[in-house]
Amino acid sequence: GGTGQADFLKVLRRKRASLEEATSAAEGLRAAGHLSGVRGYSSAIVASSRGRKWSVAVELFEEMLERGLRPTASAFTALREACEEGGQAALAARVLAAQGAEAPASAKPAPASKRAQASPSTSQVLYSKGALCTRLREKDASPERLSEATELLRSGGHFEETLSYTTALRNCEHGHHWDLALSLLGEMRERTVEQDVVTYNVAVAACGRGQQWERSLALLETMSAVDIPPDFETYQAASLACSRNGEWEQALTFLEIAQAMRVANAESWHIGMMACASAGAWEATLEMLESAGVESPKDVSRDLMCYGVALYACMESGRWPLCLALLERMRREEVDADAVAFACAAQACRDGRNSDAANEIISEMRLKKMNTNVAEVLNEATLSVDFPEVRSPVPLGALRPMAPKEVNLYKWIRQRATPGDVASVIQVIEEFAEERSWLKIQGEQKKELLEASLRAEDRVVEFGCYVGYSSMVMAKKLRELGGGSVTTCEVDAANAYVARGVLQFAGVEGEVQVRVGCACDWVATGQLGTIDFLLLDHRGTIYHDDLHAAETSLSEKALVFADNVLYPGAPLFLNYIDVQGYKIEIHELKEFKRPDLDDWVVICRPPPLAERREMPESTPAELRRLSAEVDAISWRSQEQSVDWVAFQTRLKPIFYQWKEERGL
Numbered sequence: 001g002g003t004g005q006a007d008f009l010k011v012l013r014r015k016r017a018s019l020e021e022a023t024s025a026a027e028g029l030r031a032a033g034h035l036s037g038v039r040g041y042s043s044a045i046v047a048s049s050r051g052r053k054w055s056v057a058v059e060l061f062e063e064m065l066e067r068g069l070r071p072t073a074s075a076f077t078a079l080r081e082a083c084e085e086g087g088q089a090a091l092a093a094r095v096l097a098a099q100g101a102e103a104p105a106s107a108k109p110a111p112a113s114k115r116a117q118a119s120p121s122t123s124q125v126l127y128s129k130g131a132l133c134t135r136l137r138e139k140d141a142s143p144e145r146l147s148e149a150t151e152l153l154r155s156g157g158h159f160e161e162t163l164s165y166t167t168a169l170r171n172c173e174h175g176h177h178w179d180l181a182l183s184l185l186g187e188m189r190e191r192t193v194e195q196d197v198v199t200y201n202v203a204v205a206a207c208g209r210g211q212q213w214e215r216s217l218a219l220l221e222t223m224s225a226v227d228i229p230p231d232f233e234t235y236q237a238a239s240l241a242c243s244r245n246g247e248w249e250q251a252l253t254f255l256e257i258a259q260a261m262r263v264a265n266a267e268s269w270h271i272g273m274m275a276c277a278s279a280g281a282w283e284a285t286l287e288m289l290e291s292a293g294v295e296s297p298k299d300v301s302r303d304l305m306c307y308g309v310a311l312y313a314c315m316e317s318g319r320w321p322l323c324l325a326l327l328e329r330m331r332r333e334e335v336d337a338d339a340v341a342f343a344c345a346a347q348a349c350r351d352g353r354n355s356d357a358a359n360e361i362i363s364e365m366r367l368k369k370m371n372t373n374v375a376e377v378l379n380e381a382t383l384s385v386d387f388p389e390v391r392s393p394v395p396l397g398a399l400r401p402m403a404p405k406e407v408n409l410y411k412w413i414r415q416r417a418t419p420g421d422v423a424s425v426i427q428v429i430e431e432f433a434e435e436r437s438w439l440k441i442q443g444e445q446k447k448e449l450l451e452a453s454l455r456a457e458d459r460v461v462e463f464g465c466y467v468g469y470s471s472m473v474m475a476k477k478l479r480e481l482g483g484g485s486v487t488t489c490e491v492d493a494a495n496a497y498v499a500r501g502v503l504q505f506a507g508v509e510g511e512v513q514v515r516v517g518c519a520c521d522w523v524a525t526g527q528l529g530t531i532d533f534l535l536l537d538h539r540g541t542i543y544h545d546d547l548h549a550a551e552t553s554l555s556e557k558a559l560v561f562a563d564n565v566l567y568p569g570a571p572l573f574l575n576y577i578d579v580q581g582y583k584i585e586i587h588e589l590k591e592f593k594r595p596d597l598d599d600w601v602v603i604c605r606p607p608p609l610a611e612r613r614e615m616p617e618s619t620p621a622e623l624r625r626l627s628a629e630v631d632a633i634s635w636r637s638q639e640q641s642v643d644w645v646a647f648q649t650r651l652k653p654i655f656y657q658w659k660e661e662r663g664l
């Protein structure tokens, strides 16, 4: 007695557990009645596959089929992978065949000749866990849409362990769906999915963001009832919850508890100070400045951070003389003020009609070569991009050195476009490219072709997100068509953060998820889900490699849409799709805002699953040389200006000859 479903599953999941231990855990599940329905079996199959006990997983699988039960999609996938890993290719093929067979599966798995049919598109539509969780971030999602997303997560077998629930809760936090977060928390308990301190921390945060600070407090009590001790993040989340609701005194109470329990740190202290400052409690803020380094956690000192918050509090409450005194004291204590600190003081003086003092501060800023546009500095200090994948918001200022043009674009959008109106954001980006500086986006003719190529319910994967322009074009089009999802990979973290900010502003964060990293690494994780529409727009000279890696995820109706095939050029990709037997369509058009540069967009369709081949062993030397040249000029173009037109004049005849030879 005493051992619950979660404990047995834990044993099954453990890679180091022996086969005997795993078999008796499965026995334990059966004895306790946890193997009665689809969900119980499927969780056990997923767990034993993760733990590399393919034989246990297969046994459970056979048992399910005998009883006329159909495993969940993730059980199928996990089992197939476990069989493949265990060198059981024939078994893996049988599992695949059973998945392709009509539901519910019959006792006898379908013959292997049905294999080609067993692609994901013949079974139920499978969205990746990430894509479904992303929907929970939509702030104005209807209850029906939210419950559809959670139902898809459940039936897709994505809700089998702690981490998936926690991810969903985190997304609920960002979508302000505190009620859904609480109900998922309850569901975890009912289904005996293990809860940990992180699960509760996220739930506390979700209530806080949903303006339900009292429920946050109630959760702290639940934690002690279920015997999960809070950690420093719990108290931070709780005091942030209070802070968001203007309850600064309550926030300080949590700070005190955290300090008494020795789990407070500098971040906790700053959250407390900000709670006071933003609620207008300037005296309390200044008191905290005094106690910094004295009665505070060890890692706190009277530094720029504390002074900055104090200056902000005094500015907000109109105390300009205090601001001047603070600046003076910073000088004495040799704490260097930054642009934001100066700007707070200058703004306070202006508000107090003391323009002499304000001007003096501004000349000091000028001497230090800081931006002297006070409003702009303050505005940028309050702008940050905030999304579930990072623990705390990323301030725009931190992104500026890495992506100055893109940060300016983001600010442009915030000033000119309408929040939540994706069409206006798309248009403002085009205007920026027209009026300020060129952007490497799929505008004009390319945009039209992209829109015309999408189909309802397409699960789009994009390689090369940049600032999210094409992702938004697709999300908007998919909305018009009635549904679908976009997952986009971006290797440059600064671009990806800007993109997330832009997507959030446009109100499409529920349909688009940004994955930071190399496209091929994301493919390797298997987390991109099934792909109906693959958009290649990252680096032409590696399209063929990344396409090959993604091929096993392509659905039967999959289309590949490749931009920049002629300019700057993707010769090895052309060769690849030709040799592999793709159906190829070439669209001749112009590069965005470059009427002097021709380009090709290639739309192609992979051969049926059964006919797909390995990577060709050799490619013609001429093409490889061409590809190396494209790489070289592309790298050079990042440092200096290059003559693209001349380069094209040389390249074009080779591409057109290739095209003619194939009658395309």
Ligand SMILES: C[S@@+](CC[C@H](N)C(=O)[O-])C[C@H]1O[C@@H](n2cnc3c(N)ncnc32)[C@H](O)[C@@H]1O
Residues within 6 Å of the ligand: 440, 441, 442, 443, 463, 464, 465, 466, 467, 468, 469, 470, 471, 489, 490, 491, 492, 495, 517, 518, 519, 520, 537, 538, 539
């Ligand atoms: C032409 S831009 C994409 C434009 C975007 N599709 C649009 O139209 O709005 C190419 C982007 O791909 C990114 N990139 C380059 N190599 C990559 C890789 N291996 N994986 C993911 N992203 C990559 C670059 O950082 C750059 O932001």
